[in-house]
Structure formats: structure tokens, C-alpha cells
Amino acid sequence: MEIFLDAPNLGNLEKEYILNCIDSTYVSTAGPFVPEFEEKFATYIGTKKAVSTQSGTAALHMALYELGIGSGDEVIVPVITFIATVNPVIYVGATPVFVDIDPKTWNMDPEKVEQAITPKTKAIIPVHLYGNPCDMDALMDISNRYGIPIIEDATESLGATYKGRKTGTFGKFGCFSFNGNKVITTGGGGMITTDDEKAAEHIKFLVNQARDASKGYYHPEIGFNYRMTNLEASLGLAQLERLPEFLEKKRRFNKIYRETLGDCEYIKFQETHPETESSWWLTSVLIDHPEKDIPQIQKELKEKSIPSRRIFVPIVEFPPYKQFRTGNYKNAYMIYEKGLNLPSSTLNTEEMAKKVAEVLKNVLKN
Template sequence: MFNNIQLDSPNLGDKEKEYLIKCIESGYVSTAGPFVPEFERRFAEFLNVNHCVSVQSGTAALHMALYELGIKDGDEVIVPAITFVATVNPIVYCGATPVFVDVDKDTWNIDPREIEKAITPKTKAIIPVHLYGNPCDMDKIMEIAMKNNIYVIEDATESLGALYKGKMTGTIGHIGCFSFNGNKVITTGGGGMISLNNEEWASHIRFLVNQARDIAQGYYHSEIGFNYRMTNLEASLGIAQLERLQEFLEKKRMYFELYKEIFNGIEEITVQKEYEGAESSAWLPSVKIDCKKVGMTIPQIQDELKKRGVPTRRIFNPIVDFPPYKEYKKGNYFNSYEIFENGLNLPGSTLNAFENIEYAAKALLNILNIKREVNI
């Protein structure tokens, strides 16, 4: 058994210590100081967008995007049935109604055909989620949005570095949102980022997240604002992590390719697929297991993997099953439930060695009693 296999733990080292010490020694540890604007500038440069505004979380990023676009009571926002609940909560914060639609059976991302069916005169926005780092079919989604005069807010919280036809996720829609939680591609401990090219929106969001304070007039507030600012401590960590991002992406994609190679041709296991022209960030490598065929449930498989030192995570539960959202359960979510019942996240942390990933994959084959020679 391999010890210390990591599911999604952050990769922190000397560079992160160096930047944190530099921040502490500067005295700029809170929201005022040079590290936050520098992180925003570098992040915008990486994405090739005009503006980035840092916030306290991916949830805050989504909330601010919806708020800035004027989403309010009586409006509808289309979202996939499978995502983390943080995608949906900000819709309700704004008083709007989430409209859940099913996902594609192969990519597990929001199905553009289901989006079209769900559009009503009240629809004001779509939030495509690049699930587990896998880009959505953005060409079709943007086509639908333009045809119906609807905003697109990309939930790119899991997909930093992912590409769709040469463009970074989070830069294709009207606004992109990222998360830097401890388990994401890069981390600031918490934190998030809003990416956009509209200068007016960016300026106003920057104003709102600082309690809508007009600094030129001291403590004067012309609007209701939010305390969503990132701290310099977080930003200094983010700068260090951003400098290592390519290293992280290379490792994650290498691990993802290894899983695909080992599971290739095995009917009982299918890897989350990418659309043509898309390249996942491979944040969390994910597979679907034919549980009926193997005669085991996902929790049973997880228990057996845990005994062998392999941490896993279940696919997100369809949100329409949660008490606050049951009233919004309107349609057929066959693919979402099928993926939840059969899906599994496998180790993808960049702290792992190549051998850890190979061991995890072989352990799954062993548990499912699938005999196969694997030569890597």
C-alpha cells in the first residue's frame, strides 16, 4: 500500500513561505496594500482579459457577477442539476429563481439542448459549470445566449487553466468566476476572482466589494456594498501559487491521462469525457462505474478503496434533492442521477507521485475484480 495518497490537498512549499513572509514583513496583511492589485494584474494577464477583481470566495464571485448584471426577484437563472451548491445559493441571495436542467451523459456538463427547453421570458442568465475542470460546450451556450439576449456567467471555480478552443474558461462568457479554496487548482486559503472585459462592470464591482465606499469622500457610501475584499496575505499566497500553476496543470493532466490509459477499453469504467476542442484542467479526475454490472454501490467501492489507502469523493448530489431546492425540481434529471449513483472522484492532488495515481487506478480494478495487465 502507498501511504499519504492525497485526493485534492494543496501543494505548498518554499515559494509560498517566502511570499507570505514578505507580506507579513511589509505590514500589509489586510485589504489595503500592494499584493492584492498585483495578484489581480497577474491573473488577468494569465487569462488574457482586461480586468480581474479579487474577492473572498468563489461564492462571492458568483454573487457579485449576478448582482452586477442586475439579477433580481422575478428573474430566472438556468443552472445544471449537478454542481456544488455554491453555484446556486447566490441566485437565491439575489431573490431570483434557479431553473435546474439536466447534464450531458458523457461530459457531465450542462446540456445546451436542455438550456433551450428551459428558457422563458423571465430567463436572464445561464451559469455553465465547468465540472471538475472540464469545459462546457461554450460555442452552443453562447449562441443560445446571444439569440435570447441572456447573460452567461461562467462558473470556472474548478477549471483554472482549462481551455475551450484555445480560450481559457472564465473568459468566454460575459463574466467568469474562480475559486481559490484549499482544494482548488491553486489556493489562497480561501478567496476567489472575477474575470471580465467590461471596464464599467469591473469598476463598479471593485467599488461594491469594498463596502461601496467612496474613498475620495472618506467614509461615504452611496450604495449598499459588500465586505468581499481579498486580503494581502491571501493575495501573496496566490501570487506564489500562480507562479507554479503550469507545474500543477502539467501534473494534473498527466495523472488524468494515466487514468484514461489504465481504464481504456474497460466497459465497467468510463472517464469523464471532454468536448472536441476542450482541454480540462483535470482538477479532480472523475470516472463513472457501472455499479449494476460490478454488483457494488459507490459507497461500498469507496470503503474498499479507503482500506487500501485511496481517498475518494462522491460526485455532487443533484441539488434538487436538497431541502431548500426541492420546490424547484421541475424536470427530468435522468443523466444527473445516473452520474451521481455511479460517479467517483479519484486522487488528483499534485502532492501525489506518478506511482500513487497508478496504485489508485489498479486498486479500483482489483476491487471490481477486473483482471488486466497494466504496463506503464
């Protein structure tokens, strides 16, 4: 059987929900499935409100926009993340300020965050990388002391907890993506979570082209076409029901990898903070081998039908962002050079995870 890195898990329940949506004829942005998905998602996460969007990128864009962030402002971001975390900072005309990451958790280093704060700093965007919760106590302490709002990029950490609270509930806003490879998928789509009900209502207004429906096609503000469709929401409702199953499998795979590879001298696992439970969207390791680099290891794994993926490239390596480099980001580069994502799709079985671990161990031995 084929082993998958991060493929979505879709089945009969998803078919049933999508067919119900089609039968209802509410397939576009108006209809009952979107508000139901928003309500159930907010309940699951533990916030007062959730507002659906066209993507996780749109969610981050709207969070920054709602905070009034724009030209002349700075937003602190980790130097290792997916590009979608950072692009919205540019969309609103602000300047991204990159900080290095903790070498153990691979998340934004709170000490580096505090050092990067200036009078222009208007937001901090921590990313719970690969599902591993950031040090939210330290980050919220900084947020409160300096009066700087936090926008959590919780895309990869859906279902993860920090001291009993789910990620996406700590900051002013939490942002999620439901792209095809995420913990749950709606095909595309995203979500903003918040306890600020007024802000949630305004964002919901903005993503619908800022249309005042009471006056027909009247638009008192510049809006955005960032709405989720009912087809996407119906898929999301089915996936949300299956989320506990997905999380259990991902955490089981992580445990298998740790048990099987724990005695391998070349491997170190991404570490968690105390009292946290990661979603382990992707189980990831550092490999420090005296003879084989990550591309060579990937080549040998591929020859044995084992997919893998390198850690995200430090953002300051990309042409649009080289101008924002302010340091050497030694931890980020070390993790990029030595890091590897292992197969973590919930389509896989426990036996597949064991096989991956054994094959990797043999590749490193030979």
C-alpha cells in the first residue's frame, strides 16, 4: 500500500455531507452550512466566535486588517514558517520583522521577540510549527506588558493544547487553514477565531464585500471576496466530526516514530513545552549524520517508496524578503539543514509508520 506524507482523509461521511449540500442547492456562499460550521468550530476551539474565510491566508490578512495595521507598522514573525504567514503582512503594507526560533521546539523564541520590539511593532504572529504549541505564557506576558496584540497562526495545530487550552484561543485572533494537507480540510478555506464579538461581526461584513444587505447592494467600506462556500463548509462539518480520530492517529504515529527511532544516535525529535499536547500535524526530526545530508537521505527513502519533505526554508532566503534580514538566524538555518518531515497522513496505518521508521533507521546505518 502507498504511504502518504500529508494527504487528506476523505470517506463516506464527507460524501454524505457534500451530497446533502448539493441537494439543498445552497452550494455557494449563502446557506445554512457555513454558519453551522462556524458555530461548531468556535465551540470546539473554545472561543465566542469563528468567522470562515476563503483561505488561511485570507484569515491572517483579515486579522491584520481589522487591527488597522498598515504602512509604517511592524509585525514580528518567525523566520521559519510557511510563506502564507508572512505574505499578509506585506498585503497590508506593513514590515515583517523576522526572529529566530528555539532550537528545541522550533517555535518563535520569546526572548528574540522581546528584543525585536520597537515603537512601530503593532502585532506578533506566533506559529505553532508542525502542530507544536508555542510558549504562550511567555508570549502573552510580552503581549500584555507592551500592549501588542497576538495573532496566532494555529493552522498546523488544530486540536493542540497548551495547559489545557486549545491553540487559537490565546491571542486577539486565531487563524486556521483547511487546505488539503492540513489536520482537517475543506478543500480550501480558513477560519478566524476570537472572543471579540464586535470584531468578528465586522470581519464577517468585510469578507462579504462589505455589503450592507439592508440597503441592497450598498458598500460603505472597501470589502473583500473572502467568503467560504457551503460546499466547503459541508466538507468541514464532516471533517470536524472526524477530528478526534485524526488527532489520535497523528499522535499515535508520533509515538511510534519516537519509540522506534529513539535509540538512533543521529536523530532528535521536535520537543514540546511542559503541559502541552501537539497535534503532530507532521512528525519532524533533526538528522545529524556524519556522511549523509538531508537530500541524500530523502533520495534513499524515495527509492524505498517513503515520501518525506524538508523543513520550511527560512523566509529571508526568498527574493521578496531578503531585504528584511536582520540577523544570522542560526537556529532556523540549522533546523532547515538537518530537519525532515516524516509521513503523517491519517490515511496511513500504524504498520506503515513502523515501516517508515525502520527504513529510515536502516538508511542511516548503511
